[in-house]
Amino acid sequence: MKKSTIRLLGAAAVISVAALGLTACGAGGTSSSSSTGSAVDGKGKTLDVLVGANAQHADALRAWQAKIAAALKKQTGADIKFETFASANDELTKIQTSVVSGQGPDVYTIGTTFTPTAYSTGAFVKLDSAMWDKVGGKSRFVPATLGISGPDSKDQIGIPFASRPYVLAYNTDMFKAAGLTKPASTWDGLLAQAKKLTGNGAYGFATGYADGYTPWKYAWTFANDYGTPLVSGKKANLDSPAVKKGMEAYFGWLTKDKVVNPAAAGWKDTDAAANFAAGKSAMMLMTTASAATTFDASPIKGHYAFAVMPTVPPGRAAHPPSRSRRPRSSRATTSSSRRTRRTRTWRPRTSSSSRARTSSSTTTRTSATSRPTRLRRRRSSQPTRSWPPSSTPAPTPRARRSPVPGATSSSR
Known part of the structure; x- marks a missing residue:
């Protein structure tokens, strides 16, 4: 290092x-x-x-x-x-x-x-x-x-x-206690894990819904994962079904699935990172490896790890046929949204x-x-x-x- x-x-x-x-x-x-x-x-x-x-x-x-x-x-x-x-x-x-x-x-x-x-x-x-x-x-x-x-x-x-590619950080102790070894490679699988990790005052995901950038990361990511880029040429596909489904899933973690702390509705990314660093959430989404500076100065030092973000969109078991099938390592590290x-x-x-x-x-x-x-x-x-x-x-x-x-x- x-x-x-x-x-x-x-x-x-x-x-x-x-x-x-x-x-x-x-x-x-x-x-x-x-x-x-x-x-x-x-x-x-x-x-x-x-x-x-x-x-x-x-x-x-x-x-x-x-x-x-x-x-x-x-x-x-x-x-x-x-x-x-x-x-x-x-x-x-x-x-x-x-x-x-x-x-x-x-x-x-x-x-x-x-x-x-x-x-x-x-x-x-x-x-x-x-x-x-x-x-x-x-x-x-x-x-x-x-x-x-x-x-x-x-x-x-x-x-x-x-x-710096966007990744997710996860609490290895909380995963072990829940019988999990590593984060899932699909968003549906990750949500299932988050539900299993939620309880006793802890939550599966930490994310900043009030952050000026974070919601756009998910809009871009899910649109691409569904096979419909958020931007095509000079057109922004903000009203596309892909963006709608992605945003329903993203905000659904808070409103429907209850795997995010209700206070996250007013969080910035720094608040989400602090919550994860305090051991109150099992996963910090859309972060970067540079967050290690914060995590290593917190109670979770030595008890967390990084993993690639899922690339299979919510509601799917595999990528849509229209999506370019690049190797996973390429998809996980090169999306512009990540x-x-x-x-x-x-x-x-x-x-x-x-x-x-x-x-x-x-x-x-x-x-x-x-x-x-x-x-x-x-x-x-x-x-x-x-x-x-x-x-x-x-x-x-x-x-x-x-x-x-x-x-x-x-x-x-």
Whole structure:
């Protein structure tokens, strides 16, 4: 575990070094770095980096920031200034104000939902082959994670750096006491187990019904599992029978099956995690391995395990015929609804004239509803382009741990 963390922290530092070189080049100045890997002279320079705030694991975030700052200082002589955003609205505001003013962060570390918004402004730098070489080349990344870095392979503005598949956590002691060995591979089977685990003040499932993200995870997951994607091209199938059946099952756990604490109607994901960590629920659904930081600091330390989420939808014993029959390992780790992704993007420091040009080209950004990755901003105005594309490449099975232990919903 330590080796993995150190390696990813090192990768983050490498990307920050590249950002320093890219920012200098983008600003029209000279830089001693090149695609051949020569050293960057960052003495007297400061890299401004935007990251998501993490109130639940503030100490871990500060430690990560200090380690990255020390690594960059040692390698380049440059300093890092970290800025944070606390919510999706704050995140969008940071992008909008920096695009209009031409000032703000050099590196944006944000969820991929806003990538189309950032791309549509024309203010972020497209990464060419030389720039990709500075971070080790595209081959070092899982191909599917590049699918949200831009509208196509030639127009990419974000570099992936973390991807965590959604899993479920279960209390091994409660499972053993109920005569169960592991979570079922179908949602009906999992519900049957949850009913068996409910009683004496404990519940089978813990989930946050009032969370701003969690209900959408289930809508997306169940729609896909039933063989009807939540989004087809430019159409959102919110009123499809698949979504209806999925949501009936999801809310039915609370209202009909009674396998969720009634208080969960007002829970966020952090509340659900706390309930599971207290040993009051047998399973925590739609979590990530980064939750281990919370669980290991609770009474269930050493008494829980992670498992893949079921992929057979409620009311079915097998996948619908129309569903693509990928290997289970692929389905369990690659559904877009089951992974969180974060990327890095850059913007160069701009002159006053280019800021004026940029501000005039931002009228389309507020119409987009998705989130950016780490982007670099262009100096000159660019024509806006329609995005996201009508279809997104299916992810391939592989997950990367977050360099920040315990990262929570800000990365969704």
